Amino acid sequence: MAIDTNKLVTVFGGSGFLGRYVVHALAQSGHRIRVACRRPDLAYHLQTAGRLGQIQPIQANLRYPWSVERAVADADHVVNLVGILSESGRQRFSSVQTDGAQAVAEAAARHGIGLTHVSAIGADENSNSRYASSKGKGERLVREAVPQATILRPSILFGIEDEFFNRFANMARLSPFLPLVGGGKTLFQPVYVHDVARAVAEVVNEAVPTGRIYELGGPEVLSFREMMEEMLRIIERRRLFLPLPFGVARPLASVLQFLPGAPLTPDQVIQLGKDNIVSDAARAEGRTFESFNIQPNTLDGVLPTYLVRFRPQGQFTRPGTIADHSE
Template structure:
């Protein structure tokens, strides 16, 4: 596959979406710099390309000079960096609000041709969740510095390495109950990680994507309760679903949020109060020429490891306890 870009810098390329994107980008022959805090953690990506094609580089997204060095002589820049909770210096504002603007300014100064910013459905400066507010701030900062940038807003992203279906699959394996926060009515439109990676590639290729924002969702909308039911179906387990009122969930978030890797935070509870689906009239995967993949097609390929007896269990029919 040929490509008109020579050098790409991908921030957060060693993460969940990044590993799928790098495979696709490498096939075009592009030289790829993976800008990351810990280059050694990105070495596994090297095997996706030819010798010397994929180069992890140490980058501090909070430092202008470090970011400028990462994007120097690049033709395209893609920012995948995002966090689900704050930890130490990794705050929502610094990581998702300020850093995207810093990267976009450096990219514009370096003469970069295309910029793609991964945001999230629900990005809103008026949201009660700091996560959503910081995503909106990041979008605004990117477009101010690089008006031609393409913004992609995925819903919950699923795939073999995801932190969503896998989390509930693991929970179903050890817990007799599954929590339905707020009654389980919040709606989601899960999007396959491979489709997100394809959308990025399409955005780089299509001039019509310049300066546009796309919302990426799968072919079906699920309630939180339906998602839990899907997890139980694929793991073949019976579990009791228990409604957790918002007030109780907020209290749990305050307690669990103090853990190094919290299962729930107050900010995440706030996010759950709002549906996470593609907005009416928004540009979508279809506008980028990507057909969305159903969750039911993909999640059986990795949730089966949470079944009784493991992935290769011969148990069939109904749920197991």
């Protein structure tokens, strides 16, 4: 059991996919955690990640500065994990990933405390993608408010609750084919959510230099197609690939974005036009997992632990059996 550091860390977005792992990693480091989220009643399950009273949910909404201020008050460090993959209702890229990031950073600046901001590889204020552009603008506003803020840019996250491999594995269970936007040539560096959470904790623990932008990618660089092939191998199903040129994917996404769950949006098509991997500059300057002394996990070491349920007979599927298109 970790020694109590008596450091209070406010985590915005602590109830989300990455958030639950960050809260656990911070609790294991001995910190007290204040989980700031819109629905604290949906975050009480996080309390089991630490000792009695170590983790406390609090209501906060990035659109309301007073709630952000209340969540930051008396904290020793702030972690901002809030982000969305697609827009819906009042949740817009600009309000969450730009204005929201600014609100958290300015609150941290007023209280004179450290800030860790989780962005994404591909963040670029000048990007044609609204997602990437809002991330880039958010980074700039964070650095303007807190020059010594540490920014982490992970590639696509995978883990038991992920919205990527789970979504496509479920699609493979129901459909005889899988779409490949742009032919599936876009490169990714999928990174295990637990490894990114450990990196966040190391920043809070002051184990790495602050004020830098770190790019976090897994040990493998894979194309979209290769990731789908790996997923199909693990769930032991054969499926046809349906290449969708960008010129076809864009109008198709314009229609699909209105379906429940938005399987594909025009903005995501734009994002798929650019590789999502650690830059040469980050590698040369050591702004990667190397600085954290973390050896990131491989897909093959993690995916089978949670995708097994998508096999034809689930965990009881005979090893080596691959289903045909009719299954």
